[in-house]
Amino acid sequence: MPPATDTALASTLRLAVMRLARRMRSERADTALTLTQIAALAMLERHGPLTPRELAAAERVTPPSMTRIAASLEAAGLATRTDHPSDGRQVLLAVSDEGVALLREDRRRRDAWLAQRLRELDQADRDVLRQAAQVLDRLAAA
């Protein structure tokens, strides 16, 4: 039975999301990059070059956190760092060719667990998730 009230929905949804997040993180412990790194790299690819601050805002993370993430991506050769043409304070982060290749390659493998679980659901449940994914994204961005 679905949760009836808004607060009940909030409780259920919160617990489910937290548990699923933990689960997904653990299900890909073998891969080279962490979810945080992948998310930042994917954002750079989707959105084009960004300053650390912009990228931090887009990922809802503080600038110091993004500094570390960007440093790890750069150290791995997956992202590049160039000086801002007109503002000496700023820096532009962009995905490198290696980063693009890794994203493409990783995209095929990284959702293996979740995609498999999704295939095990029936069509109605998948449709629910399909719509919910959009709503969840708006919630996270709100």
Added chain:
Amino acid sequence: MPPATDTALASTLRLAVMRLARRMRSERADTALTLTQIAALAMLERHGPLTPRELAAAERVTPPSMTRIAASLEAAGLATRTDHPSDGRQVLLAVSDEGVALLREDRRRRDAWLAQRLRELDQADRDVLRQAAQVLDRLAAA
């Protein structure tokens, strides 16, 4: 437009869930207990007394992690620890009266942010989440 393929759905859902999890964790930094502690305590309340190992399995966490969570709950007087009646190796964790009270009191406040966001959605989106919450929970448990 909703994601079309299973892999696209997996990508979208994964990113949305991770971001929302991060968001929710940060949105309640003021409260006394962390989400992990609340989740464990709520599981104990829902399911009755459990051994650390059982609780770890239910929360999809390793026993060492649950040791620390249980210790913090016990130190806060929210959970009790009793020896297993017949097996000297085992221990039984249970919610204390204070724990029950805190859960009840906290339940009213802890979802404030999420519940408010939910109220800002339209009815259709809420219904989607209502159904999705169930599916997500099954996914996390799978």
Added chain:
DNA sequence: GGGGAATCGTTAGCGGTGCGAACGACTTGT
């Protein structure tokens, strides 16, 4: 132009959360 405020990215340090390996206490099975 010059000087203070604002902005940017970074460094340093902290807390929370998870893991695996190793260990002692206890139980079980032979």
Added chain:
DNA sequence: ACAAGTCGTTCGCACCGCTAACGATTCCCC
């Protein structure tokens, strides 16, 4: 009775986020 297995714990590690503080640079306004 003794070896093997189970349970909970301790220890050390890694990841991820935060705040506070700092130097470099730019902007604003006189």
